[in-house]
Amino acid sequence: MSVLIDQRTRFVIQGITGNVGRFSARDMQEYGTTVVGGVSVNPREREVAGIPVFPNARDACAATGADASVVYVPASTALDHVVEAFEAGIKLVVYPGDGLPVRDAIEMRAAANANGATLIGPNTPGLISPGKAKAGFMPSFCYTPGPLGVISRSGSLSYEACFRLTSAGLGQTTVLGIGGDPIKGVAPAEALALLHADPETRAIVYLGEIGGNDEYAVASYASTPGAKPVAALIVGRQAPKGKKMGHAAALIGSHADTHPAKMKALSHAGVHATGTITELVAAVRAALQARP
Amino acid sequence: MLLTEYEGKCLLRDAGVSVSDGFLARSADAVTRRKLAYPVAVKAQVTAGGRGKAGGVIRAATPAGARSAARRILAMRIGDEQPAAVLIEPWLTIKRELYLSVTVDPAAQGYVVLYAPRGGIDIERGKPPVRYDVGPARNFRAYRLREIVRDVEPDASLREKVIALARRLIELASTRDCVTVEINPLAQIEDGSLIAADAKIVRDEYAAFRAPDIAASIASAIKAQSRPIARALAGDLMLVWLAGEVGLISGGAGMTMASMDLIGDAGGKPACFLDCSNNPTPDGYRLAFELLDQAPTVKVILVSIFGGLTQMDRVARVMKDIMRERRSHKPVVFRLNGTNAKLVEDIFAGTGLHNHATLESAVAEAVAITRKRGRR
Numbered sequence: 001m002s003v004l005i006d007q008r009t010r011f012v013i014q015g016i017t018g019n020v021g022r023f024s025a026r027d028m029q030e031y032g033t034t035v036v037g038g039v040s041v042n043p044r045e046r047e048v049a050g051i052p053v054f055p056n057a058r059d060a061c062a063a064t065g066a067d068a069s070v071v072y073v074p075a076s077t078a079l080d081h082v083v084e085a086f087e088a089g090i091k092l093v094v095y096p097g098d099g100l101p102v103r104d105a106i107e108m109r110a111a112a113n114a115n116g117a118t119l120i121g122p123n124t125p126g127l128i129s130p131g132k133a134k135a136g137f138m139p140s141f142c143y144t145p146g147p148l149g150v151i152s153r154s155g156s157l158s159y160e161a162c163f164r165l166t167s168a169g170l171g172q173t174t175v176l177g178i179g180g181d182p183i184k185g186v187a188p189a190e191a192l193a194l195l196h197a198d199p200e201t202r203a204i205v206y207l208g209e210i211g212g213n214d215e216y217a218v219a220s221y222a223s224t225p226g227a228k229p230v231a232a233l234i235v236g237r238q239a240p241k242g243k244k245m246g247h248a249a250a251l252i253g254s255h256a257d258t259h260p261a262k263m264k265a266l267s268h269a270g271v272h273a274t275g276t277i278t279e280l281v282a283a284v285r286a287a288l289q290a291r292p
Numbered sequence: 293m294l295l296t297e298y299e300g301k302c303l304l305r306d307a308g309v310s311v312s313d314g315f316l317a318r319s320a321d322a323v324t325r326r327k328l329a330y331p332v333a334v335k336a337q338v339t340a341g342g343r344g345k346a347g348g349v350i351r352a353a354t355p356a357g358a359r360s361a362a363r364r365i366l367a368m369r370i371g372d373e374q375p376a377a378v379l380i381e382p383w384l385t386i387k388r389e390l391y392l393s394v395t396v397d398p399a400a401q402g403y404v405v406l407y408a409p410r411g412g413i414d415i416e417r418g419k420p421p422v423r424y425d426v427g428p429a430r431n432f433r434a435y436r437l438r439e440i441v442r443d444v445e446p447d448a449s450l451r452e453k454v455i456a457l458a459r460r461l462i463e464l465a466s467t468r469d470c471v472t473v474e475i476n477p478l479a480q481i482e483d484g485s486l487i488a489a490d491a492k493i494v495r496d497e498y499a500a501f502r503a504p505d506i507a508a509s510i511a512s513a514i515k516a517q518s519r520p521i522a523r524a525l526a527g528d529l530m531l532v533w534l535a536g537e538v539g540l541i542s543g544g545a546g547m548t549m550a551s552m553d554l555i556g557d558a559g560g561k562p563a564c565f566l567d568c569s570n571n572p573t574p575d576g577y578r579l580a581f582e583l584l585d586q587a588p589t590v591k592v593i594l595v596s597i598f599g600g601l602t603q604m605d606r607v608a609r610v611m612k613d614i615m616r617e618r619r620s621h622k623p624v625v626f627r628l629n630g631t632n633a634k635l636v637e638d639i640f641a642g643t644g645l646h647n648h649a650t651l652e653s654a655v656a657e658a659v660a661i662t663r664k665r666g667r668r
Contacts, residue, residue, distance in 0.1 A: 020601065076501050098570075101469055101499040106402040110428045113401075125600050137601045139631045154546020156569070159598045159630060160651065180545060182398050209549055213398065238552040238562055240534065276557060277550045278652055 002129035003149065003174040003194045003201075004092055004118065005068060007032065009133055012060045012090070014039040014081050015072035016048050024072060024137045025049050031140050033133040036064035039081075057081075057088035068092040070126060070135050078122070079104040086115040094135045095121035095185070096177075105183040112185060119185025124177035125155035136177065138162075146171015147202035148284065149195030149228075151188060153180050153214060154235075157207050161233060161280055165205070168281045170288070173201045180209075188217040196221070196228060203229045203287040205280075206271075208262070210236035215262040219269035231272040231287035233280045234262050293497055293509055294339040298379045300491030304475075307464040309457065310487045314381035320363040323380060324355045331383040334361040340371025344413040348375070351383055384489055389477035391415050392454060393492075394461040396471050400425035403465060405437060405458045409445050411477040419444075424458075429466035432459055453486050454478075469499035469506065520583045527579040528571035536561025537662045539590035539622075541580045543569040543597040551596040554651060560659035563590045572602040574610045585620035592623050594658040596651060599630030606632075608639040608647075615645060623661050627654035 011028065015021040016038025026049045029035050037060040038053040045053055054060035057069065069085045071078065075097055085093045095108065100122040112119040120127055126136015130143040138155070142163040150165075150172050152158035162175055176191050178184050186194070188206075195201045208215045215234060222230045237259045255261055259275060266273035272283040272290070295303070301311040316337070317323045323334070336348030343349065348370050352358035362378045391411030397404040408421035415421075422444050424437045434455050445451045461473045472494040479489040500507040514525045524531035530545075534552075538560045542548035545567060552562040566584070568576050584590045597607060607628060615624065627648040628636050636647050648654035 023601070075498065099498045101496050101502075102396050102471055103466055103469055103496070103499070106396070106428050109401050137631075139598075139600055139633075152546070154544060155600055156542075156544025156548075156598050157546025157550055159600055160547055160550065163598070163629065182396060183401065184398065187398060187401075207546065209546055233550075235546055235549040235553055238534070238556045239549060239565070240532070276553060278554070278557075 002132055003176065003198050004127060005129050005135055006132040007034065009068050009092070010034050010036045010064060010066045011135065012037040012039055012057065012064065012066040012069045013051070013072065014057065014069055014085060016040055016051065016053060017043065017045060018072055020137070021072040022048055024070065025051055027137060027140070028070075028134055031134045033135070036066050057084045057090065061088045061090065066090060068094075068135060070094045070096070072096070075099045075101070075104070079107055082108050082119065083111045086111050086117050091117045092135075093117065093119050094124075094126045095119065096124050096126050096136055097121070098123040098181075100181065102181070102183055105181060109183055109185060120177070121179050121185050123181045124179035125158065127174060127176045129174045130172050138175070138177075142166055143175060144171040146173070147200065147288065148172045148205050149198060149201035149203070150175040150205045150207065151191045151195070152177050152207035153209055154207065157209075157235060160277065161205070161207050164277070164281055165284060170281065170284055173198055182212060188214040189221065192218065192221040201228065203231065203284065205284055205287075206230060206232040208232060208234045210234070210239050210259055210262070211257045213256065216256070216265055219265040219271065222266070222271045223269040229272070229287040229290040230270075231280070231283040232266050232274070233277060233283070234259060234266070234273065234275055235277070237275050293495055293506075293513060295491075295493045295495060295509070296337040296339060297335060297491050298337055298377070299509075300493035301488065303464065303468060303470075303493055304488050304491055307460050307468075309460055310485065311491070312381040312384065312487060312489070314379045316377045317362060317380055318377045320359045320366065323358050323362045323378070326380075328355070328358070328380065329382060330354060330358075332358055333381045333383050334358055334365060335379045335381065336365045336368060336370055336375040337377045337379055338370045338373040338375050340373050343370055346370045384479050384487065385482055386477070386479040386489070387482060388480040389489075390454070390480060390486070391421055391476045392457060392461070392478045393421075393472065393474035393476070394458065394465045395474070397425070400427055402427035402431070403429060403462055405462065407441055407444070407454060407458070415476055426462060429462050432462045434459065449484070450480065457486060469496040469503050470494060471496050520587065523579065524566070524583055527576060529576060529580055530565070530567040530570065531583065532565040534562050534564055536563045537589060537591040538658050539563045539566070539584035539587065539593040541566050541568060541577070541584065541593060541595045541597075543567065543572060543599060543602055547596065547598050551594070551651060551655065554655045555594070555659060558655050558659040560655075560662055563587065568597075569602070572599070572607065574613070577607070577610050578614055581614055581618055581620075585618060585622060590622065592625065592658045592661040594654060595624060595626045595628065596654060597628050597630065599628075599633075601631070603631050604628045604633040605635040605639060608636040612639060612643055612645065615643070625654050625658045625661070627651050
């Protein structure tokens with residue numbers, strides 16, 4: 001099993017005629033993902049890479065039976081397209097874009113809740129269930145099937161981390177990019193619950209950073225009875241206080257935001273936590289050997 | 293971006309929140325040119341915290357007193373800032389200082405209202421404020437907030453004023469793209485009414501495309517930065533200077549921080565956080581090299597990119613071109629991986645450029661270079 005997507009998931013790509021949409025449609029297909037349609041509000045082409053293009057999400061769903069969508073549009077119109085997807089009946093929408101106003105992120109999340117649907121994003125490469133399907137633009141060679149469920153706040157860090165895990169023979173059930181913004185479609189606690197419920201996921205790998213409270217949700221999960229073993233990599237030891245490190249949420253404001261405070265909370269909760277990517281594989285091996 | 297008190301109060305006034313009638317003075321002379329009812333408060337306009345404790349707010353009873361207060365404050369440093377202006381307001385006789393704010397909070401999946409019956413400069417020492425998780429602005433319910441505030445605020449008439457004000461702050465945050473609207477202190481004056489005696493408003497930079505005032509604030513904030521940072525921001529690069537010698541050109545916040553950490557572990561120090569992921573184009577990378585080539589502290593440049601959407605064959609070609617064109621002799625160490633990374637070796641063939649297989653070996657080489665150059 002995997003979380004949220006597999007080879008049976010039928011995807012549409014909204015914004016398929018843009019550069020990113022076009023690239024990702026081909027890339028997702030090459031990976032074996034079932035891409036059944038595309039949406040473009042002003043379709044000049046009838047198809048992209050053999051995928052039929054529709055003028056709106058409702059038509060795309062009616063014609064193809066799509067149940068998931070990846071949305072490649074600029075932040076200025078993202079909310080409208082994501083809500084359109086939910087209201088067309090799509091139950092899983094991935095919005096990878098960054099620079100989304102927080103008010104729009106709040107509205108997206110509320111729309112997902114109201115429609116009983118799931119939003120992944122903003123500011124994420126998406127998610128991948130290795131060997132089955134990918135919804136986003138992560139480099140495919142970094143992943144291989146296996147027992148790890150991975151949650152990441154950072155796209156680039158998840159590529160590097162999964163590349164190392166895959167090279168070490170440690171495969172993944174699902175790698176979930178929850179994104180680096182404060183308001184998320186899937187919050188860390190929710191991502192943990194998804195992986196916890198997946199019988200094939202034997203251990204959870206969390207990739208985090210300074211700033212925000214996400215790491216405390218991981219500590220709280222790890223200390224509940226019956227939790228799966230957790231390994232974590234937290235980056236940002238060299239980051240100065242009070243400066244935003246690229247991600248909207250990667251800023252050390254209070255003590256709880258700091259690297260030592262997070263490492264301490266995670267270690268206390270029994271997480272195999274490291275602050276160095278070089279030690280990630282060892283930490284994950286230790287988690288896999290731990291009794292759940 | 294965090295607004296100054298004066299800018300924040302303008303937004304509050306527009307939203308129907310009571311604020312004092314104040315004016316902004318950029319020099320001590322400008323203070324005495326106006327006829328004022330004394331006493332007045334002379335307040336440093338900075339975004340740094342701890343202003344009151346740093347002596348950035350002075351009571352003045354006479355024109356001469358206000359003038360000298362302004363002169364003192366304008367010469368002051370508060371945090372990293374020198375105030376560009378002072379705000380002059382009538383001195384308030386405050387019966388009680390309260391705390392009220394609206395901010396975005398992940399746990400609320402949206403906005404949260406925070407209230408404390410005792411506010412002021414020591415707010416962090418008191419009991420934490422009570423919180424009402426609202427979510428989207430339209431979910432605000434006065435009765436829910438009333439239930440929460442009742443536990444800490446026995447004064448019923450004051451409570452209702454706070455609730456009415458909270459609704460305005462939520463609407464302000466939502467309609468004007470504010471991430472935080474904090475009033476501390478919220479002053480209860482003699483007649484029982486509430487006045488925002490200070491304002492800390494953070495606006496959402498990502499909303500600049502639809503809020504011309506945010507776009508204008510960003511443009512003027514960029515101008516106020518040092519030239520390299522201003523150029524980086526204008527070129528859609530994220531640059532933060534750090535104290536070290538290893539100039540880091542990277543893509544993606546997480547990988548940039550992971551690379552910085554490894555530089556530290558190898559005994560080096562990163563010279564910067566420079567994330568090119570928002571502009572991974574020939575122009576973006578050229579600008580990144582220009583900035584680091586011109587920075588005297590940078591002894592070596594480490595290019596550490598793991599691309600997803602950014603295709604590494606394209607990056608490698610751009611790097612090859614830049615290496616051919618640039619005049620600087622600062623050594624450059626590469627570690628490129630990600631989409632199409634297998635093509636990098638062929639592109640670099642015959643150029644003398646080497647792409648490291650691991651981040652650790654690239655970092656080790658970069659740090660070793662700073663050591664060698666340090667000894668010379």
